[in-house]
Amino acid sequence: MMKYTKGSILSVLFLFYLYILLKVILFKxxxxxxxFLWQKLHWTLEYPEYMRYGLERANFTPFKSISQNLHRLSERHEQVNLFGNIAIFLPCGILVGLWTKHDSISFLGAAALSFxxxxxxxxxxLVFAMGSFDVDDLILNGFGGLLGWWILFVVRRERALAQV
Known part of the structure; x- marks a missing residue:
C-alpha cells in the first residue's frame, strides 16, 4: 500500500487549486x-494591437475598481468581483500555512505566493487577450491569500489553547 505524506497531499491539493484558478480567472x-491558449498566444503575437488594446483598457490605478465595487455593492456583478477576488485566494493562504511550520515564514509565503x-x-x-488586467485584482487576491493564512493561524491558535 502506498503511503501518502502531508507534503504530497498538499501538493496534489495545490495543483487542483491551480487548475481551479485557471478555470475561473482565465477561462471564465x-x-x-x-x-485554445496556444491559438490565442499566436493570435496576440500576430496581432499585437490586441495586447495594446488590453493595456489601454487595463486598470493600473490602485483602489479604482474597488471603489467602484463598493459604490455599486447592491449589484450582483460588483459583489462577485469584490468578494470573489478575495475568496478565490483564501485557499492559497491556507495551503501555504499548512505547508510551513513557522508562522512568520508562512505569512511571507502566503503574501508572496498570492501576489x-x-x-x-x-x-x-493580457498576453492571451482574455479578460483585462486590473491592479485591484492583485490587491484583493493578495488580501484573500493573507486572510486565508490568518484564518488558519487563528484556528491553530484556538486549537492549541483548547488543549492547554
Missing part, C-alpha cells in the same frame, strides 16, 4: 483548453 468557468499567482494570471489575461 469554461473548460481549460491548452490548444505572484495573481500577477501571473493578470498578465496572462
Amino acid at each position: 468557468f469554461s473548460s481549460v483548453n491548452i490548444a 505572484g499567482l495573481s500577477l501571473a494570471l493578470e498578465c496572462s489575461q
